[in-house]
Amino acid sequence: MVLKSDGSVQWRPVTDPAILEAYRHDASPLQGDPEALLRPASALEAADQLREACSRNIAVTPCGLRSSTTGAGLAPHGWVQSCEKLVGWEVDVERRRAVVGAGVVLREFKDDVEEQGLFYPPDPTSERECSLAGTVACDASGARTYRYGATHRWVTGVEVALPDGSLQWFRRRSVDKDAAGYSGMRDLVGLLCGSEGTLGFITKVEVRLIDRPPAYTSGLAFFGDVFSALAFVGLAREQDRRGDGVKPRCLELLDAGCLEIMRAQGSGVTLPAGAGAAIYFEQEHAVDADEAVLMAWWTALEGSPGALAEDTVVATDPARQEELRLLRHAVPATLNEEGRSHAAQGGRKISTDWAVPFERLAPLVATFDGWLADAGIDRAFRYGHVGNGHPHYNLIVRDAAERARADAVVKRMCEVACAEGGTITAEHGVGKIKLPYVRYRFSPLELEAMKAVKRVFDPTGILAPGNLFPAS
Ligand SMILES: Cc1cc2nc3c(=O)[nH]c(=O)nc-3n(C[C@H](O)[C@H](O)[C@H](O)COP(=O)(O)OP(=O)(O)OC[C@H]3O[C@@H](n4cnc5c(N)ncnc54)[C@H](O)[C@@H]3O)c2cc1C
Structure with missing residues (x-):
């Protein structure tokens, strides 16, 4: 099948199983099952592909470089739409802004701006293997988030292709004060940060830069x-x-x-x-x-x-x-x-991503360590971003029975973290893996409000089925 866009752009979904194979996997233990792959070479082409998918009611899961640990970039069916060809960036040194292609590898962009005396602070450990759009869609963080905050603090604009075939720029206002409308929705940039592919396909991102620390x-x-x-x-x-x-x-x-x-x-x-x-x-x-x-x-x-x-x-x-x-x-x-070495017996590495207010961290670590000991989980490692109340527990489970016990503890951790004013995921996102814990983080009304927002962007619900909300 060859489809035409604007009478000039031609694109063809890739169905070669050898190529599709790579898109069945990310850094999670899950597997996707896409019927075809789309690799738009321009924002217009991406929008055209979404219009076509929408008219034929085909699900589309956006993906970046597939380093998600939650299966968020895996398509359970339908098409997977990769931003890997949307590369290149322009830096405005004077204004301390850059417009970056969705598929740019984060570290490559950061190296370039640092050579120009500037600095883009978001620093997920995976910065050499993730895309700019992926970090926006997951609202990624890193070690330096303690000082600089998560990705959304640095995003000033997002260009997005929507299922109606349109291409939209959303931009933050540059005023210090703004009392117009709901504070969480005064611009829609904030909605795209953490959207996990459910609202649109990000094609470009505008970010704020600062001077490189000496x-x-x-x-x-x-x-x-x-x-x-x-x-x-x-x-x-x-x-x-x-x-x-x-x-x-x-x-x-x-x-x-x-x-x-x-x-x-x-x-x-x-x-x-x-x-x-x-x-x-x-x-x-x-x-x-x-x-x-x-x-x-x-x-x-x-x-x-x-x-x-x-x-x-x-x-x-x-x-x-x-x-x-x-x-x-x-x-x-x-x-x-x-973790991988135990896969044949049903074992794996289970990683937590919950965070709590720092003041509650030490008592909760004591409690959670006790639960793990009671459950007989002896390969438990704690590391990461404690300055933000966000340690990762990495649990190595050797077989399916140990995994079930560890999963039960992680579920309780997420429930208690939320009850203490924290969250189930501080940086990796919900994706598909953390779906069972979403109800601890959001009330039914909050979830309905998010679903209503999704319906505005994606009325027929073709985008990223199974991410953030259970697939219908
Ligand atoms: C070893 C390792 C270390 C990691 N360390 C960190 C860390 O320190 N901090 C952290 O935050 N994360 C970390 N991660 C998780 C992961 O790297 C991040 O979530 C990253 O932001 C994902 O980017 P990606 O390009 O690989 O996106 P993908 O995995 O391809 O997709 C992730 C999500 O983004 C959406 N998405 C991707 N591209 C688009 C697009 N163009 N438009 C709309 N939605 C899109 C997908 O639908 C999906 O929901 C780590 C992962 C690994 C494997």
């Missing part, structure tokens, strides 16, 4: 256990708030099991034998101000109970900073591999 220092601070590490994070947050002491841009936990994995990498970084946890930190500063920054961290650590201040590892030069970064990233990569 320098930063990173480090690993060690503690006797996770709870003294969390107490230190509380102290660091407090000093940051008061503007008196340390001023971190990230505060990331690594528990004893993670330190074990890091030791096994055989890097040149010394990880003290007595450490039961570490906090990875970064702080930006002026060139040559690293000594003052190190003194502030030293002072804070020395006064923090349970800290092994003498063992703190710091990195002020790029090579050493990269070494620390890679060491930290070895943790999820190693656990992914271990």
Whole structure:
């Protein structure tokens, strides 16, 4: 079948099973089953494809580079529409803005703006393997979200193709104050952030840039256990708030099991034998101000109970900073591999993404650890964004029975996290995997309001079936 767009653009859904195979998988354990693949080479072509799909009532699941851990970019049926060919970007250095193609690899864009003295802060660990549109659609975060907030804070405009075949730009207003209409809907950019493909196909994104920080220092601070590490994070947050002491841009936990994995990498970084946890930190500063920054961290650590201040590892030069970064990233990569090794017995890695207000984190970690011990889950690892009340629990389950017990604990964690004012997903999105927990996060009325919004964008419900809402 060859279809025409505007009398000039021709496109053809790809049905070659060898090509489709790659689009059946993402970073989740789920599998998609698309009948065809669309790879629009322009925004107009994307809009034309959606018009055609809508007229024939064919479901369309948008995807980026398929690094989702929740199966969000997998099409259960119908067409999968990839933005991978929508690449290229333009930077307006003067205005500190950039317009970026949906399919651009996040890290490639960031490297380019950094060469121009600018900075785009969102930093998901997957930045080398995810697209700009994917980060907007999932409202991605990273370690530096502690200082800079999630992706939506940096998005000033989104170009979207809709099922009626139209192409629309939504832009934020640039006023400091605005009292027109519902505050959550004063522009529709915010709706597209976290939409997970359910509202439209993102073709371009306009983002805000800032000056590249002149320098930063990173480090690993060690503690006797996770709870003294969390107490230190509380102290660091407090000093940051008061503007008196340390001023971190990230505060990331690594528990004893993670330190074990890091030791096994055989890097040149010394990880003290007595450490039961570490906090990875970064702080930006002026060139040559690293000594003052190190003194502030030293002072804070020395006064923090349970800290092994003498063992703190710091990195002020790029090579050493990269070494620390890679060491930290070895943790999820190693656990992914271990999870996969149990697939034949029905085992896998289960990763949580809930977050709670920081003040509630330590007591909940104690409670949740108790539940895991009671359920006999002995391969439980805690790491990640505790500065934002957002640790990832990675649970390695070796067979289907252990998996069922772990799933039951994760369900209770999500329920309690929401009851404590938190969320079921702080960065990976709901996708298909976290659907059972949505009812803890949203009331029936809130869910109806979101469904009503979806009906405005996608009246026949062809977009991203099974994401965010159960497939009808
Ligand atoms: C090793 C690893 C580490 C990770 N670390 C992080 C992390 O630190 N922080 C974090 O937030 N996430 C992380 N993730 C999850 C994932 O990388 C992010 O969610 C990322 O934003 C997904 O981008 P993608 O291009 O791969 O999108 P996909 O996986 O292809 O799709 C994800 C969602 O975006 C939608 N989407 C994609 N493109 C479009 C489009 N053009 N228009 C409309 N909707 C679209 C899809 O429908 C789907 O709902 C990690 C994943 C892995 C595998």
